[in-house]
Ligand SMILES: Cc1cc2nc3c(=O)[nH]c(=O)nc-3n(C[C@H](O)[C@H](O)[C@H](O)COP(=O)(O)OP(=O)(O)OC[C@H]3O[C@@H](n4cnc5c(N)ncnc54)[C@H](O)[C@@H]3O)c2cc1C
């Protein structure tokens with residue numbers, strides 16, 4: 231790693247680098263180009279400067295012995311006695327990455343009476359499950375959980391730590407990463423590994439408009455939070471080989487400045503993230519009452535109704551029904567979008583769906599770039615016919 | 630109650646596109662604004678001050694121009710504002726940003742509560758808040774959707790954990806990051822705009838910081854490295870149907886039936 235420098239003698243202040251910089255980090259100060267705190271060293275300016283006036287200085291960087299850090303550790307999130315599904319997705323990925331470099335896979339389980347969960351984890355390709363089991367750990371408290379997480383990492387010294395990009399994961403992972411003064415890449419959608427154990431992390435940036443590839447080359451462990459539902463879950467193994475390691479919850483770990491007073495479950499039907507079939511309403515739907523049409527289609531397919539953001543903003547749907555960058559990420563088996571243009575912020579939340587069907591009357595709508603089956607036409611004409619057909623099919627079976 | 634709010638200047642648009650041929654970013658204008666999520670953090674601080682008294686201080690790390698968001702915060706009601714700015718901070722990732730903010734905040738002395746936005750629209754990580762809390766050794770709660778009460782020496786907040794809502798009490802000093810639903814941010818008032826017209830942010834640079842280990846700041850203090858950026862993939866093999874509604878409805882029906890959805 232180094233630092234970008236402007237070779238003032240070559241620079242003719244053309245401003246190309248200023249417009250190019252995706253992070254707005256370059257400015258002109260008087261008759262000098264300055265690279266500011268926003269610089270992420272993406273080197274776009276360096277590569278594209280018409281006068282090769284941008285250089286890279288060598289930064290002395292303390293090198294660590296990467297061989298001292300072995301294994302991929304997955305934080306096993308759980309709720310109400312069940313593993314969060316993202317945990318299995320992470321184990322699946324961890325195993326795949328571990329095989330490339332010949333490392334073990336570990337899981338970390340923190341909670342109250344978690345023995346059964348630890349056993350369950352052993353059905354998957356993990357070598358060791360580290361548990362911290364105590365009644366004080368019933369509720370997630372970030373300071374306490376960070377202490378335990380750190381204790382485990384100190385013991386295990388894994389090369390990579392994977393945490394689900396859930397509400398809890400995204401609160402806990404940064405805290406632990408900061409304690410180890412190491413890097414954390416948020417909300418990754420793709421992970422690969424190099425032979426030198428560097429984790430190649432890919433995540434959407436700028437509201438999903440571009441993808442960024444990020445590495446953590448100088449520190450260990452390498453932390454990533456990973457988006458739920460973008461990776462396939464691990465399969466159970468035929469003959470489990472892992473073991474459970476019970477770790478001591480020392481009293482000093484339990485010191486906390488947080489008191490949980492109440493935990494209220496969200497009293498709503500299972501959300502759109504769980505549904506296998508989704509019908510999505512976009513602004514092509516003219517009136518709120520017309521949503522019932524799409525709700526009916528969803529019900530006939532055993533699915534749920536989701537929407538784009540403008541419908542939530544108009545108050546036609548709940549926030550929990552919104553798909554997209556600022557809404558939920560979904561990965562159903564089938565998704566039928568109706569009157570959705572397919573803005574990047576929307577598609578960022580659904581583009582890994584298994585089968586995408588899009589109905590839109592504008593042939594040039596971006597959603598058709600994404601859809602496996604694009605249907606150019608009026609949803610008000612097509613959807614009622616489709617509903618009628620499904621109902622007719624049902625009657626036939628009933629006869 | 631002494632409250633500190635972390636605010637950031639971000640590009641006014643997130644509509645960046647990459648030219649697939651050259652791999653170069655196309656961006657309209659280079660305007661900037663306050664990170665929209667931070668308006669909710671500032672609003673929360675102002676409401677708390679109105680209720681419990683005290684002061685609201687805003688802080689930002691960024692280039693000198695970032696003072697603009699500090700001035701904006703004065704118009705909205707902040708009492709003091711600081712810019713942590715130095716060439717040595719250039720190239721900061723989350724780790725270095727959070728460390729710099731934590732070091733800067735230490736200079737300001739005792740405080741009760743730090744409030745951060747949920748995330749930024751450019752960095753978009755939602756990680757800076759928790760890392761600042763860790764570096765300051767104080768508890769934090771993310772995704773706060775409501776303030777329940779201010780107690781003797783602490784605060785009770787309601788957190789949205791997705792599948793549940795958690796009500797928790799935090800002992801001061803503490804840090805929270807807030808959701809958009811917490812309060813509706815106020816609009817800038819013309820009167821305050823006039824009142825605060827000459828008010829400036831105070832600057833702190835590397836030499837003001839207690840920890841003068843350069844390895845902890847900017848590019849050198851950053852653990853992550855962006856190797857490359859590229860446009861998202863688009864699906865190549867696709868089928869397009871159009872024409873008579875009855876005909877396409879039929880085709881969709883056959884598709885769904887063939888895939889056992891019906
Ligand atoms: C930072 C940021 C975050 C965002 N996050 C999200 C997010 O999480 N989720 C989200 O959805 N959006 C998000 N947006 C907004 C996003 O950019 C788009 O504005 C939004 O997705 C558009 O919704 P839409 O497709 O329903 O509406 P439009 O873009 O208005 O599209 C409506 C479509 O319906 C078609 N149509 C009209 N009538 C009919 C008909 N009778 N039959 C068939 N087709 C018809 C039209 O051809 C058009 O393509 C975000 C924006 C920003 C800046």
Ligand SMILES: Nc1ncnc2c1ncn2[C@@H]1O[C@H](COP(=O)(O)O)[C@@H](O)[C@H]1O
Nearest residue numbers: 635690745746748749752754755756757
């Ligand atoms: N450079 C910065 N200066 C001040 N506050 C910041 C900065 N970067 C991030 N923050 C705060 O941290 C929150 C989360 O940012 P991020 O982790 O970038 O998504 C923001 O809403 C701000 O409150």
